[in-house]
Amino acid sequence: MTPRIAVVGGGMAGARFAERYGALGGPGTVTVYGAEPRAPYNRVLLADVLTGRYDAESIALPLGGAEARPGCEVMALDPAARTLALADGTVEPWDELVLATGSNPVLPPVRGLRRPDGPGLAEGVHTLRTLEDCGRLAEEAVTAKRAVVIGGGVLGVSAARALAALGVRTEIVHQGTHLIERQLDGEAAEVLRERLLALGVETYARNRARAVHGGDRADAVELANGYRLDCDLVVLACGTRPRTALAYGAGLPVGTGILVDDRLATAGPHVSAIGDCAEHRGTVHGLAGPAWEQADALARRLSGADPDARYTGSLQRARLSTGDLEYAAFGAVDETLDPGLDVLRIADATRGSYKKLVLRGTRLVGAILLGDLATVDALAGAFESKEPLGGHPLHLLTRGES
Ligand SMILES: Cc1cc2nc3c(=O)[nH]c(=O)nc-3n(C[C@H](O)[C@H](O)[C@H](O)COP(=O)(O)OP(=O)(O)OC[C@H]3O[C@@H](n4cnc5c(N)ncnc54)[C@H](O)[C@@H]3O)c2cc1C
Numbered sequence: 305m306t307p308r309i310a311v312v313g314g315g316m317a318g319a320r321f322a323e324r325y326g327a328l329g330g331p332g333t334v335t336v337y338g339a340e341p342r343a344p345y346n347r348v349l350l351a352d353v354l355t356g357r358y359d360a361e362s363i364a365l366p367l368g369g370a371e372a373r374p375g376c377e378v379m380a381l382d383p384a385a386r387t388l389a390l391a392d393g394t395v396e397p398w399d400e401l402v403l404a405t406g407s408n409p410v411l412p413p414v415r416g417l418r419r420p421d422g423p424g425l426a427e428g429v430h431t432l433r434t435l436e437d438c439g440r441l442a443e444e445a446v447t448a449k450r451a452v453v454i455g456g457g458v459l460g461v462s463a464a465r466a467l468a469a470l471g472v473r474t475e476i477v478h479q480g481t482h483l484i485e486r487q488l489d490g491e492a493a494e495v496l497r498e499r500l501l502a503l504g505v506e507t508y509a510r511n512r513a514r515a516v517h518g519g520d521r522a523d524a525v526e527l528a529n530g531y532r533l534d535c536d537l538v539v540l541a542c543g544t545r546p547r548t549a550l551a552y553g554a555g556l557p558v559g560t561g562i563l564v565d566d567r568l569a570t571a572g573p574h575v576s577a578i579g580d581c582a583e584h585r586g587t588v589h590g591l592a593g594p595a596w597e598q599a600d601a602l603a604r605r606l607s608g609a610d611p612d613a614r615y616t617g618s619l620q621r622a623r624l625s626t627g628d629l630e631y632a633a634f635g636a637v638d639e640t641l642d643p644g645l646d647v648l649r650i651a652d653a654t655r656g657s658y659k660k661l662v663l664r665g666t667r668l669v670g671a672i673l674l675g676d677l678a679t680v681d682a683l684a685g686a687f688e689s690k691e692p693l694g695g696h697p698l699h700l701l702t703r704g705e706s
Pocket residue numbers: 312313314315316317318337338339340347348349350351376377378379404405406407432433434458459462547550578579580581590591592593595622623624625
């Protein structure tokens with residue numbers, strides 16, 4: 305009998321799995337159940353949809369021969385009976401189940417975020433996770449004059465840059481010491497801050513938002529030091545939390561995410577999990593690259609192309625490319641944490657670029673490129689190969705420069 309593969313979650317991991325499974329000639333039929341009203345799309349490009357650089361259609365993701373079931377939220381799982389239940393009461397059978405439920409935005413402990421009269425966020429307060437969020441934000445940005453983005457990680461920076469490109473004066477309130485501290489060091493973050501400033505985005509690091517004022521409609525954000533930022537829009541960019549309720553309700557072990565082994569299998573027979581919802585070897589990545597690597601490994605295993613396929617983890621690397629603001633970061637970027645590391649650094653204030661290599665002997669263990677990514681492919685290759693570098697490492701920072 306043809307195996308029936310149900311994928312719960314039509315996001316970046318689910319779509320990638322479906323596409324790869326088809327491309328590898330997997331023998332089963334794949335159905336992708338998605339809670340969102342549209343077929344899978346590339347979420348990483350949402351900020352570019354906000355600026356109008358891409359439209360919703362152009363960021364659609366291929367699904368191979370899989371059937372997409374958008375607008376179909378899976379409400380319950382029965383791993384013993386191998387069925388799932390949809391919101392309309394329909395029960396669907398499966399032989400293999402792939403959980404790819406992603407993550408939800410974290411709502412920070414800030415007073416006044418919610419409507420005073422019921423559930424939901426107050427008018428003018430937004431998250432940016434879906435195309436629907438993006439549509440609502442774009443609509444309000446047309447008339448907005450000032451926005452406050454709470455959170456200065458990669459999402460906050462992307463959102464702020466997009467709002468500034470739409471002509472909205474934008475301020476980032478960030479609790480950490482510097483922007484994107486998971487991926488950038490202090491100097492790179494300073495260059496980024498200046499580049500953002502040139503685009504019309506002010507950053508307040510080491511500052512915490514305490515309250516949103518305005519009642520029904522947000523009109524200001526109050527900081528912990530009492531300072532008040534007037535605004536028409538508030539965007540929450542305070543991280544994400546894996547969506548695990550469905551797995552938990554089905555009795556599958558959940559830590560921060562749904563626990564999986566190197567086969568990306570959960571404790572439930574024939575149930576796997578990939579992407580932002582999965583916790584592998586204690587790590588929930590929350591990034592598109594690892595989500596795709598997990599989807600690829602699982603597709604190899606379930607399609608039969610490589611029944612022993614394993615996922616052993618992802619190299620730490622990140623890339624942001626939105627408009628003319630771009631950076632790439634690999635591995636360990638803070639050499640101060642380990643006295644055995646050496647650093648090679650080039651900062652160019654005029655061009656607004658910053659480049660850094662972190663080396664252990666002749667091996668590259670970390671790098672940052674900001675504002676000039678001419679050598680990014682050579683750098684990525686050197687980082688991934690883990691081999692000793694041939695020649696002077698400077699060529700990884702300056703190739704292609706005049
Ligand atoms: C604006 C933005 C910018 C980003 N930029 C970057 C970046 O530059 N680099 C990077 O690496 N990462 C970036 N990310 C993160 C990246 O998008 C995620 O890591 C990636 O989308 C994870 O894929 P996923 O499939 O696990 O989750 P998602 O893409 O979130 O997909 C999960 C899907 O499952 C659906 N779902 C959940 N529960 C159910 C259910 N019960 N039934 C049916 N469907 C369900 C959800 O509705 C959702 O559509 C960004 C994210 C955002 C929002």
